[in-house]
Amino acid sequence: MSDDDPRTLLDAPQVDAAGEVEVSPCQGCGTLAGAEGPCPVCGLLPVDDRLGQVVAGRYVLESLLGAGGMGRVYRARHVELGEQVAVKFLLAEWTARPEMRARFRREAVVLARLRHPNIVSVIDYGEHQGELFLVMELLRGFSLDTQVMAGGLTMPVPRVVSVIDQVLQVLEAAHAMGVVHRDLKPENVMLLDAGDRTDKVKVLDFGIAAFDDERTVEKLTRTGTVRGTPQYMSPEQCVGRNLGAPTDIYAVGTMLYELLVGEAPFNGQSVAEVLSQQMFNQPPPFSERPPSREVPPGLEALMLRALSKRPEQRPTAAEFRDALSLCARGSDPLSLAARDAVERARSAGLSRDDRALAPDRVAPVEGRANEAGPSPRVAMWGFSAERGAALRNALAAHGVTTYPVRGEGLTEMAPDRMPWRAVLIAGDAAADERTRWVRSRADAELSRLPTLVLDLPRAAEAAAMIRSGASDATLSSVDDAAVCQKVLRALRRGR
Structure with a gap:
C-alpha cells in the first residue's frame, strides 16, 4: 500500500520527537532499514535481543509474532507448564512516560475483569527489565479480514450473522462496564476453529486506541484527535469527540456491510476523503452495490440503522443482537411483510375454489396478528430480561414484533421508526404509574394505544388497572398462549 492509503496512514511507524523514523543497518547486507520487519533488499529479519529471555521467571520468549507503533508481541512458553502464550511489550518510548504506564496497567485490569469468552484473555501483567508487558492466551486462527472475499465470494449470510452476533456479545459486556473499543475492524477480530465447523470469535486490542499519542495521528480539529481506522470510524470519531458505545456500533455496522458486500461503504484516495x-455521505444501498448472496431485507435496514450519522439513532448492542436474530430467522418486519405480499399475490391468482382449499394468511385467524402489511410493533415496558425474552418468542410465533421500552417512557415510534400498535406493561408496583403515563400523553396516537397489564399477582389489582386506563389485564397464573390471544384480540380491536 502507498503512504497515502487511508488504511495505513493512521497506523504509521513510530517516529521520534524530530519526526524521523528509527532506522538501523541490516546485519545481512548493510542496507539502512526500519527496525521492524524484514530488510527490503535481502529479506533478513532484524536480530531481536529479547528472544531467549525469561520474563518474570516464567515465560521464555521464543519468536516474534508481530510489531507495530505501540509495541511487540512474542510467542512464549511457560517454563513449568509448557503452555504457549503471547507476551506483549509496550515500546520503551511509551514505557518511559508515567501516564502511558498508568493507561497500560488500566487496560490490563479492565481486560482481566471482563473475562468474556470472546475476548482474548489476559493471564499476567508486570515489568521486565524496565519494560511493561502483558501475557495473553495464544490464539490459533485467522483474522476476519482474510475472509471478506475468500475465494472471490463473500461469507454466507448465516456465518456473517454468527460472527457479528459474537462481536456484539463482547460489546454488550464491555459497554456495561463503560469500556469502549474505539478501533473495531476485521483485522481486530480473530476466527478460531471451534472444533465443530463453526467460528469462535475473539476480539483483540480492546481499548488500544486509548494509547495513541496525538503526534502519531492526524490532528483534525481543535476539539479532538483522530483515533481509529478511517473506514470504520463513526462521524463523531472523525472529529475526536463524544465517543461512546454508539461509536463501536457504527464500526460493527461497517463490518456487517463489508462482510455482505465485499467492501466497506466508504473508501477513498486519502484519509481526508474517507x-x-x-x-456527510449516506452508505450506498444494496441496490447500488448488490451483495453476491441473497440477504434478508431486514438485514440491510438494520445495518443502515447502525450506520446512522446520529449516535442516538443507532441500536444498543443488545438491540442489535435481538434484531439480528429476527433477521436470521426471517421474522423481522420487512421479511414478514415481503412474505405477506407474496402470499397475497399468490392468493389473488387463484380461483375461488382454489382459494377455499388453500391456506390463506389473509383470512382472520386467532393465531396470527393478521397484518396486511408489516407485523405490528408492540412495546414491552418493565419486564425482566428473562420474562421479556419469553414474551418476545411467544408473540414472534404469531407474527408480532416486540421491543423493550428503555429509559423513562415510551418513544413516539418503535426503534425501527414504525408506529406502535400496542403496549404491554409488567404488573409490578409501577404498573399503575406506567398505565396512567400512556393514557396522559398529548399525542393521541400514543394515548389511545391498546394497553395490557400482564402478570398481576391478584385479581383485585386487575380491576384497578382497568380503572387506570388499561385495555385489559392478566394474572401471573395465565400462560403465554392465553396472553398471546389477548394481545392479538387487542391488536384487532385497536383499543
Whole structure:
C-alpha cells in the first residue's frame, strides 16, 4: 500500500520527537532499514535481543509474532507448564512516560475483569527489565479480514450473522462496564476453529486506541484527535469527540456491510476523503452495490440503522443482537411483510375454489396478528430480561414484533421508526404509574394505544388497572398462549 492509503496512514511507524523514523543497518547486507520487519533488499529479519529471555521467571520468549507503533508481541512458553502464550511489550518510548504506564496497567485490569469468552484473555501483567508487558492466551486462527472475499465470494449470510452476533456479545459486556473499543475492524477480530465447523470469535486490542499519542495521528480539529481506522470510524470519531458505545456500533455496522458486500461503504484516495464521506455521505444501498448472496431485507435496514450519522439513532448492542436474530430467522418486519405480499399475490391468482382449499394468511385467524402489511410493533415496558425474552418468542410465533421500552417512557415510534400498535406493561408496583403515563400523553396516537397489564399477582389489582386506563389485564397464573390471544384480540380491536 502507498503512504497515502487511508488504511495505513493512521497506523504509521513510530517516529521520534524530530519526526524521523528509527532506522538501523541490516546485519545481512548493510542496507539502512526500519527496525521492524524484514530488510527490503535481502529479506533478513532484524536480530531481536529479547528472544531467549525469561520474563518474570516464567515465560521464555521464543519468536516474534508481530510489531507495530505501540509495541511487540512474542510467542512464549511457560517454563513449568509448557503452555504457549503471547507476551506483549509496550515500546520503551511509551514505557518511559508515567501516564502511558498508568493507561497500560488500566487496560490490563479492565481486560482481566471482563473475562468474556470472546475476548482474548489476559493471564499476567508486570515489568521486565524496565519494560511493561502483558501475557495473553495464544490464539490459533485467522483474522476476519482474510475472509471478506475468500475465494472471490463473500461469507454466507448465516456465518456473517454468527460472527457479528459474537462481536456484539463482547460489546454488550464491555459497554456495561463503560469500556469502549474505539478501533473495531476485521483485522481486530480473530476466527478460531471451534472444533465443530463453526467460528469462535475473539476480539483483540480492546481499548488500544486509548494509547495513541496525538503526534502519531492526524490532528483534525481543535476539539479532538483522530483515533481509529478511517473506514470504520463513526462521524463523531472523525472529529475526536463524544465517543461512546454508539461509536463501536457504527464500526460493527461497517463490518456487517463489508462482510455482505465485499467492501466497506466508504473508501477513498486519502484519509481526508474517507473521513469526509463518513461525516456527510449516506452508505450506498444494496441496490447500488448488490451483495453476491441473497440477504434478508431486514438485514440491510438494520445495518443502515447502525450506520446512522446520529449516535442516538443507532441500536444498543443488545438491540442489535435481538434484531439480528429476527433477521436470521426471517421474522423481522420487512421479511414478514415481503412474505405477506407474496402470499397475497399468490392468493389473488387463484380461483375461488382454489382459494377455499388453500391456506390463506389473509383470512382472520386467532393465531396470527393478521397484518396486511408489516407485523405490528408492540412495546414491552418493565419486564425482566428473562420474562421479556419469553414474551418476545411467544408473540414472534404469531407474527408480532416486540421491543423493550428503555429509559423513562415510551418513544413516539418503535426503534425501527414504525408506529406502535400496542403496549404491554409488567404488573409490578409501577404498573399503575406506567398505565396512567400512556393514557396522559398529548399525542393521541400514543394515548389511545391498546394497553395490557400482564402478570398481576391478584385479581383485585386487575380491576384497578382497568380503572387506570388499561385495555385489559392478566394474572401471573395465565400462560403465554392465553396472553398471546389477548394481545392479538387487542391488536384487532385497536383499543
